[in-house]
Every structure is written in C-alpha cells, then in structure tokens.
Amino acid sequence: MSRLFASVRARATLAATLVVAVALVAAGTAVLLSLRSNLLGEAGTQAERSAREVATELAVGTPYADLSLDVDDRPVQVVDDDGGLVAASEDLERISGTGVDAVKPRPAASPGGEDDDAADDDSGESLEPGEIGGRITVSDGSATIDGDTEDYRFAAVPVKTENRGTLTVYAGAPLSAEHGAVNTALTVMLIGFPLLLAVVAWVTWLVTRRALRPVEGIRREMAAITASEDLARRVPVPGTHDEVARLATTTNETLAALESSVERQRGFVADASHELRSPIASLRTQLEVAAAHPELLDLDGAVADTVRLQRLAADLLLLARLDAGERPADARVDLAALAREAAEGRAGVRVRGDEGVVSAAGSRGQLGRVLANLLDNAERHARSVVEVSVRWDGDTALVAVTDDGEGVPAADRERIFERFVRLDDARSRDDGGAGLGLAIARDVAVRHGGTLTVHDAPAGGALFELRLPGDGPERPGTCDQGLRVVPAARAGVPRWA
Known part of the structure; x- marks a missing residue:
C-alpha cells in the first residue's frame, strides 16, 4: 500500500477524489439546507393561508359550528383569550406544538359575558373589532387526525371579534412533502456521490497515467543511459509543448552538456598524457645514457626537460583547480x-x-x-x-x-x-x-x-x-x-x- 501511494499518479488521484468529495459534501449540505428551508417556508405559507381563512370567517361573525375547519384534513384550533379551545377540526385526536393540547372545544360562554372593549390580543397588537392581526407566529409540532399522525408547521393568526373577544386561530400544514423531498435528495446523494467519486477517481487515474507516460519514458531512458554509460543517447521529447516536454528538453540539454564535459575531460586526459610523455621519455633517456656513459650526460637538456615538465604539471594543476570551481x-x-x-x-x-x-x-x-x-x-x-x-x-x-x-x-x-x-x-x-x-x-x-x-x-x-x-x-x-x-x-x- 505504501508503494502504491508513493506513485505520483496514485497521489494525484487520491487528492482529486478528496477535493471532489469535500466539494460534493459541501454542495450537498447546502442543497439539503436550502431545500428544507424552502419547503418549510412553503408549509408555513400554506398554514398561514389556512389560518387567515378561518380568521376571516371569525371576523365577520361566523358561528363556531359553521367554520371551515375540516378543509384538506388539516388540524385547526380556535383559542380564546383565556387559552381555552372554542373550536377545532372534527377528527382531531391529538395535537402538539400550538401551546394548547386540547382537541375538544369547551362549552361556549354566553354572549356579552365579558367586556369586549377590554380584551386585547396577547401578541401585543391593538386590534379593532373585525380586524385580523398581521403578526404571525410559526411553530412546528405534530397532530393525529383520524388515526394518522404527521408532523406539521403551525401558523397562529389573531383576530378581534365583535362579541367573542380576541381569538387565535392555529392552522397546520403537513411537513410530509418536506421530509419526503429531503429524504429523497439525501438518498440520491448517498447513492450518486460515491458513484460520481468513483468516476472522478477513474478518470483522474487515466488522465494522470496519460500525462505521466512521457515521464516514465524519460525515466526508462535515463535508467538505460545510466546502465550503458552511453551519454550520446537522448530521452524522448513529447510533442505536447508542456512542462513535461520542457523537462525532456532540459534533460537532453543536460545530457549534451555532460557528454561534452566528459569528452572534453577525456580529451584533456589524453592530451595531458601525450604532453607529459615527451619530456618524461626524453628525461628518462638522458638519465639512462648518463648512467651508462656519464661523459655523454646532457645536463642542460635534462634541466630544460625538467623545467618543462614542472611547468606543464603546474598548468595542469591550475586547470584542475579552475575546473573544480575554485573562487578567486x-x-x-x-x-x-x-x-x-x-x-x-x-x-x-x-x-x-x-x-x-x-x-x-x-x-x-x-x-x-x-x-x-x-x-x-x-x-x-x-x-x-x-x-x-x-x-x-x-x-x-x-x-x-x-x-x-x-x-x-x-x-x-x-x-x-x-x-x-x-x-x-x-x-x-x-x-x-x-x-x-x-x-x-x-x-x-x-x-x-x-x-x-x-x-x-x-x-x-x-x-x-x-x-x-x-x-x-x-x-x-x-x-x-x-x-x-x-x-x-x-x-x-x-x-x-
């Protein structure tokens, strides 16, 4: 495994997959939050619309028994100033989230039994008789209607009546569509994202392999050059005109400079050997003749050859120091x-x-x-x-x-x-x-x-x-x-x- 991830292609594939994964998670989360927010907002709008319809009927004096409370099987409650339930949907069996848990209306009070002018809306708004409040309160809860329990978003709308004081209408809109849409989107993401990541990893692997193929060719050729010590060989240059092509060109320029340096060094060694051979051979010959026939010793010639040899050695030493990069x-x-x-x-x-x-x-x-x-x-x-x-x-x-x-x-x-x-x-x-x-x-x-x-x-x-x-x-x-x-x-x- 460690050798696998030592590969540039594997690391590039892993990096690309991780980046796409992070981007997909971020994008998916944003989509889910936006979808849920929009659906909750739509449910709140529907709940407010239903509550205002009932509030409008109350504002014109419609009796509780004649209110449209069972439209679309949505839970509706009408609560008076004292928090008592005065009207509710017929099949409502349980409700939570509105602040009033009662599902059966209490007996109606006798008309005129309270000072209508003194009754004010709990929301803090001062309403005139027949006026519907503009401040809407939204809350989430659940309700059971005819044996079916669902989550709802409730809207509370206050309304001032002529002889029944200030009433609050609670109407709910189901959140089943929101839950269904969010769950469906989440399921699609959980299935689709891994498939998309697999496709991204596969495509990245193929593209990277194709992009790095010239690099592998350069590596193989450099290995062959190292093994054969043949500096005349050159690495292949792809026709892509990209960084890899420039790398191959630079490598070939380096090989050419190295070949030139090696050839120059070989020539230098050969020429130095050739130049040194002559004074050494001459000096040796003179010494051998002198050893056999002292009277024939050419002392001046021996000294001249020695001086020449000394100067040549000094020149070679200076060139070697210069080639080694000696700084003046x-x-x-x-x-x-x-x-x-x-x-x-x-x-x-x-x-x-x-x-x-x-x-x-x-x-x-x-x-x-x-x-x-x-x-x-x-x-x-x-x-x-x-x-x-x-x-x-x-x-x-x-x-x-x-x-x-x-x-x-x-x-x-x-x-x-x-x-x-x-x-x-x-x-x-x-x-x-x-x-x-x-x-x-x-x-x-x-x-x-x-x-x-x-x-x-x-x-x-x-x-x-x-x-x-x-x-x-x-x-x-x-x-x-x-x-x-x-x-x-x-x-x-x-x-x-």
Missing part, C-alpha cells in the same frame, strides 16, 4: 603595477597605463599568470614590437596586449582558447608551450567575471583584450615603460600557446 580571492589588484611586474625581465616591453590606479577584484597570482601567458604568446609571434596598455573603458578595466606578428585567422580566434590547441601542423615542442597558456588565461578571466578576446591590431598582428569588472577611473593619464624588440629569428613562428 576578493582582493583589489593594481593591473598597471601587475603588468609592469610581468614585463620585468622582458627587456624593452612597452607598458602604457593610466596614471590613476586601474584595479580589479581577484587573485593577484592568477591575474599575473594571465598577463605572463599573454606576453609569452605575444613574444613568440611578434616581429619587432610587443606592447601592453592598461586603462579604463567605462567602468571596465581593460588590459590590451598587442604584437605586430601575422595575427590570428578569424576562423581560429575561438579555437586558440581551447586546451592543447596549437595552430601549427607539426606540433613541435621545441619552442613554445603545450597549448595551455591561452586556455588558462581565458578560464581565469571568466572566473573573475571578465572576458578575454582576440582581434586584429590596428597596425597588424594580434590584439588580445582582457576586460575585468572594476569601479571606474580616478585619474586619466599614461606612462611608458620602454620598448622591446623581439629577435628576428623568432618572428613569424606559427604557434599559439
């Missing part, structure tokens, strides 16, 4: 000072920056790594000039690195930011990095809420623009930090790190 520090970094530090040791690199502080929030070490990578890349491609400018562009801190090399083809301006991507076909590792420099720079820029893009430089070559969110400029101005000329032997090297 929230310190203010002076980008102009950072650019000058990155240019130190690179004799003659020109750094131009605003006289005011151009700063951005982030990690000084990671942003310094971005500038170093951009300068390394520019040096490998420049023919003669590498220039760095730091300035404000609105509220954005802009660092631009320009070289006068061959530039980057438009088709490759996004591809060069991919990991282990270099545009040379030979993939020579003798000069340059492993193709991680620009990828690291782009990832660091994105982690700092900025962008890194490449364009054509105004004077030819490549222009790399690093944009980081800042607080806006304080003081305009520029300063130069020198010019570096890259040796011609390195000009035009077609490799982007």
Whole structure:
C-alpha cells in the first residue's frame, strides 16, 4: 500500500477524489439546507393561508359550528383569550406544538359575558373589532387526525371579534412533502456521490497515467543511459509543448552538456598524457645514457626537460583547480603595477597605463599568470614590437596586449582558447608551450567575471583584450615603460600557446 501511494499518479488521484468529495459534501449540505428551508417556508405559507381563512370567517361573525375547519384534513384550533379551545377540526385526536393540547372545544360562554372593549390580543397588537392581526407566529409540532399522525408547521393568526373577544386561530400544514423531498435528495446523494467519486477517481487515474507516460519514458531512458554509460543517447521529447516536454528538453540539454564535459575531460586526459610523455621519455633517456656513459650526460637538456615538465604539471594543476570551481580571492589588484611586474625581465616591453590606479577584484597570482601567458604568446609571434596598455573603458578595466606578428585567422580566434590547441601542423615542442597558456588565461578571466578576446591590431598582428569588472577611473593619464624588440629569428613562428 505504501508503494502504491508513493506513485505520483496514485497521489494525484487520491487528492482529486478528496477535493471532489469535500466539494460534493459541501454542495450537498447546502442543497439539503436550502431545500428544507424552502419547503418549510412553503408549509408555513400554506398554514398561514389556512389560518387567515378561518380568521376571516371569525371576523365577520361566523358561528363556531359553521367554520371551515375540516378543509384538506388539516388540524385547526380556535383559542380564546383565556387559552381555552372554542373550536377545532372534527377528527382531531391529538395535537402538539400550538401551546394548547386540547382537541375538544369547551362549552361556549354566553354572549356579552365579558367586556369586549377590554380584551386585547396577547401578541401585543391593538386590534379593532373585525380586524385580523398581521403578526404571525410559526411553530412546528405534530397532530393525529383520524388515526394518522404527521408532523406539521403551525401558523397562529389573531383576530378581534365583535362579541367573542380576541381569538387565535392555529392552522397546520403537513411537513410530509418536506421530509419526503429531503429524504429523497439525501438518498440520491448517498447513492450518486460515491458513484460520481468513483468516476472522478477513474478518470483522474487515466488522465494522470496519460500525462505521466512521457515521464516514465524519460525515466526508462535515463535508467538505460545510466546502465550503458552511453551519454550520446537522448530521452524522448513529447510533442505536447508542456512542462513535461520542457523537462525532456532540459534533460537532453543536460545530457549534451555532460557528454561534452566528459569528452572534453577525456580529451584533456589524453592530451595531458601525450604532453607529459615527451619530456618524461626524453628525461628518462638522458638519465639512462648518463648512467651508462656519464661523459655523454646532457645536463642542460635534462634541466630544460625538467623545467618543462614542472611547468606543464603546474598548468595542469591550475586547470584542475579552475575546473573544480575554485573562487578567486576578493582582493583589489593594481593591473598597471601587475603588468609592469610581468614585463620585468622582458627587456624593452612597452607598458602604457593610466596614471590613476586601474584595479580589479581577484587573485593577484592568477591575474599575473594571465598577463605572463599573454606576453609569452605575444613574444613568440611578434616581429619587432610587443606592447601592453592598461586603462579604463567605462567602468571596465581593460588590459590590451598587442604584437605586430601575422595575427590570428578569424576562423581560429575561438579555437586558440581551447586546451592543447596549437595552430601549427607539426606540433613541435621545441619552442613554445603545450597549448595551455591561452586556455588558462581565458578560464581565469571568466572566473573573475571578465572576458578575454582576440582581434586584429590596428597596425597588424594580434590584439588580445582582457576586460575585468572594476569601479571606474580616478585619474586619466599614461606612462611608458620602454620598448622591446623581439629577435628576428623568432618572428613569424606559427604557434599559439
């Protein structure tokens, strides 16, 4: 049972049935109360009409014996000021609810035996002789007429007569129609409501099953994907254009992103293994030769391979931290000072920056790594000039690195930011990095809420623009930090790190 109600379809069916049940009970109760009220009101109107007919006869002086008391076999009583019964229906055997239990009239008093002018209506109305009171009293009771006992609604109508004082006429209307109608309606509800609830539950079950069928298809396909580990598969998208269809679309987008991430990770691992194999193999070979022939040890080459291996390991570690979502520090970094530090040791690199502080929030070490990578890349491609400018562009801190090399083809301006991507076909590792420099720079820029893009430089070559969110400029101005000329032997090297 617990597994049954763990189903969304079962819970939806139960909830819909309960809601309809509550609504039906509320509506049925309101209908019964309204029906009973209307029927009681109709019975009261009939009782009042019968009482007024008798009161009218009394008002015109009709003797008690000639009153129309047995019309429609309804109980009628005529009571005087003293509460004595002076007239009643002929077959009346028992009565309750009128305040007078007598069913047989007492002997009539002699005319003129009381002061007619002093007699007033007990209801509080001051009536003139021959006048019928307008204040009607209604009560419920029962009566037995000719052996048949029924419930009645009684109406009491006062009337002032010429010589018999103030009389009160009690007339009853049967409530059998009210009881019958209410009981019939109640029976219909007791039979019909469960049937209606069963229909509602059945229809809800079917509709919910149809609505959730695509969800079950998505679940089965996701289970199959999990079992097969085939991220190329996709869940079916229903053509309903509703929430389930959007769920399937989002699921497929998630699967596509996951597949892309896994493929990128696999490619990253493969490329990293490939890049690490070369320096490790070279270093091992040199050590083996040195072990056999110490005089042939290439110490400089071993050191170079070790340094290269160390740098590659550091790059891979930084990328791993970036992929893990490492958040940069929230310190203010002076980008102009950072650019000058990155240019130190690179004799003659020109750094131009605003006289005011151009700063951005982030990690000084990671942003310094971005500038170093951009300068390394520019040096490998420049023919003669590498220039760095730091300035404000609105509220954005802009660092631009320009070289006068061959530039980057438009088709490759996004591809060069991919990991282990270099545009040379030979993939020579003798000069340059492993193709991680620009990828690291782009990832660091994105982690700092900025962008890194490449364009054509105004004077030819490549222009790399690093944009980081800042607080806006304080003081305009520029300063130069020198010019570096890259040796011609390195000009035009077609490799982007």
